[in-house]
Amino acid sequence: MGHCISSLFSSSPSKTGLHHSHASTNNHSNGTEFSSSTTTTAATSNSSAGRRSQFSEAISESSGGIITDSGQLLESPNLKVYTFLELSTATKNFRPDSMLGQGGFGKVYRGWIDAKTLLPSKAASGMIVAVKRLNSESVQGYSEWRSEINFLGTLSHPNLVKLLGYCREDKELLLVYEFMPKGSLENHLFRRGEPFPWDLRIQIVIGAARGLAFLHGLPREVIYRDFKASNILLDSNYDARLSDFGLAKLGPSQEKSHVTTRIMGTYGYAAPEYMATGHLYVKSDVYALGVVLLEIMTGLRAHNTKRPNGQESLVDWLRPDLLSKHGVKHIMDEGIKGQYSSKVAAEMARITLSCIELDPKNRPPMKEVVDVLENIQRINVVPDRSSTKPAVASSSRSSPHHYQYGYRAGAAGAERRKSPRPSPGRVGVQKEMAA
Numbered sequence: 001m002g003h004c005i006s007s008l009f010s011s012s013p014s015k016t017g018l019h020h021s022h023a024s025t026n027n028h029s030n031g032t033e034f035s036s037s038t039t040t041t042a043a044t045s046n047s048s049a050g051r052r053s054q055f056s057e058a059i060s061e062s063s064g065g066i067i068t069d070s071g072q073l074l075e076s077p078n079l080k081v082y083t084f085l086e087l088s089t090a091t092k093n094f095r096p097d098s099m100l101g102q103g104g105f106g107k108v109y110r111g112w113i114d115a116k117t118l119l120p121s122k123a124a125s126g127m128i129v130a131v132k133r134l135n136s137e138s139v140q141g142y143s144e145w146r147s148e149i150n151f152l153g154t155l156s157h158p159n160l161v162k163l164l165g166y167c168r169e170d171k172e173l174l175l176v177y178e179f180m181p182k183g184s185l186e187n188h189l190f191r192r193g194e195p196f197p198w199d200l201r202i203q204i205v206i207g208a209a210r211g212l213a214f215l216h217g218l219p220r221e222v223i224y225r226d227f228k229a230s231n232i233l234l235d236s237n238y239d240a241r242l243s244d245f246g247l248a249k250l251g252p253s254q255e256k257s258h259v260t261t262r263i264m265g266t267y268g269y270a271a272p273e274y275m276a277t278g279h280l281y282v283k284s285d286v287y288a289l290g291v292v293l294l295e296i297m298t299g300l301r302a303h304n305t306k307r308p309n310g311q312e313s314l315v316d317w318l319r320p321d322l323l324s325k326h327g328v329k330h331i332m333d334e335g336i337k338g339q340y341s342s343k344v345a346a347e348m349a350r351i352t353l354s355c356i357e358l359d360p361k362n363r364p365p366m367k368e369v370v371d372v373l374e375n376i377q378r379i380n381v382v383p384d385r386s387s388t389k390p391a392v393a394s395s396s397r398s399s400p401h402h403y404q405y406g407y408r409a410g411a412a413g414a415e416r417r418k419s420p421r422p423s424p425g426r427v428g429v430q431k432e433m434a435a
């Protein structure tokens with residue numbers, strides 16, 4: 001869920017009214033989000049979570065479960081309802097050493113449950129889950145919790161994180177997810193030390209784009225709205241799973257855009273038309289994907305206030321470089337030199353540029369982006385990869401075996417190259433808890 005920059009929408013959106021809230025315990029960027037109340041939403045109350053809801057009907061706009069590609073719209077959410085006591089037991093009473101990370105709306109803990117019954121089990125037996133405990137005072141937290149249940153309870157796709165269950169007891173709001181052992185793309189891309197291999201970067205972004213294409217391809221399209229490196233979680237094969245549907249919205253039923261009265265999202269990733277007018281389209285997600293493409297090319301964060309003036313926004317700063325071969329060569333992350341061909345860099349620049357087009361109509365549909373990225377992955381023939389560091393296999397699937405995983409909190413190594421001052425990581429995170 002998001003660290004929010006909130007700006008109440010007006011015809012000339014203000015960037016004031018930003019609220020500092022929490023500094024995350026993991027390696028968060030300077031990412032900031034903004035919040036919304038929308039004119040249209042079909043979300044139902046949490047009581048609908050156990051049966052076919054108006055919500056899933058709104059997505060399918062027909063009876064019966066919808067299946068698209070490898071994804072599925074379930075007839076009815078199949079989520080386990082937990083008691084607070086059960087989740088306390090599963091997480092050893094939310095002990096600090098069980099904590100996996102912290103987002104804008106609460107803390108995430110490691111828990112153990114029985115794989116069959118999904119009931120709490122002893123630590124080190126059964127399966128690991130991630131238990132998100134939301135800040136109970138926050139009204140925004142409640143709406144994000146409900147949105148997460150509505151979307152992840154009815155949507156199933158290999159590139160979406162699985163929600164297993166939830167709990168609402170008194171003021172406590174919790175969500176139980178399958179555990180993603182490799183953390184997030186953000187953790188890998190911006191950590192100090194060994195650069196994250198190109199093969200994995202492209203594999204991950206393709207998976208994430210497939211997840212978005214699934215959402216956009218539903219009969220009633222879903223706008224994810226919070227696409228960013230920290231919301232791309234990774235399974236044991238480094239395959240991407242989108243998490244955090246707290247800000248997701250059902251698209252308008254006709255060829256219209258959503259109009260939001262309050263802008264929500266993350267600085268650096270939010271599409272300019274959304275920031276300026278509050279109009280939200282599936283193409284706003286395409287823009288955010290373009291920003292992540294630029295992040296994986298450069299190893300730099302979408303938004304970093306520690307960079308010099310004019311360089312805070314990665315897109316504004318580097319867009320001109322994407323137009324020339326020389327510029328592209330200059331901006332590519334030095335740490336992965338030799339792992340991609342010049343053709344790949346040029347093609348990446350081309351698709352990135354079209355995703356970050358200012359006019360949403362000029363951005364390609366997500367399905368097309370997936371096709372282009374898959375082609376880029378195929379054409380990456382690098383003559384002598386044995387000389388590159390770290391060693392990567394030509395098949396992205398086998399790459400994880402060559403990459404030592406581990407969290408390292410702190411600055412993004414690659415930022416050192418571009419910025420006179422190293423980035424301190426995600427500090428000064430701002431979030432609005434909208435009332």
Ligand SMILES: Nc1ncnc2c1ncn2[C@@H]1O[C@H](COP(=O)(O)OP(=O)(O)OP(=O)(O)O)[C@@H](O)[C@H]1O
Nearest residue numbers: 001002003101102103104108130177178179180230
């Ligand atoms: N299913 C999961 N498996 C493993 N770790 C997880 C899982 N979900 C979340 N985490 C960890 O918890 C951290 C916090 O997640 P959360 O979704 O609350 O916030 P975030 O996405 O990092 O930040 P933001 O609130 O800005 O979106 C993540 O960065 C990740 O390290």
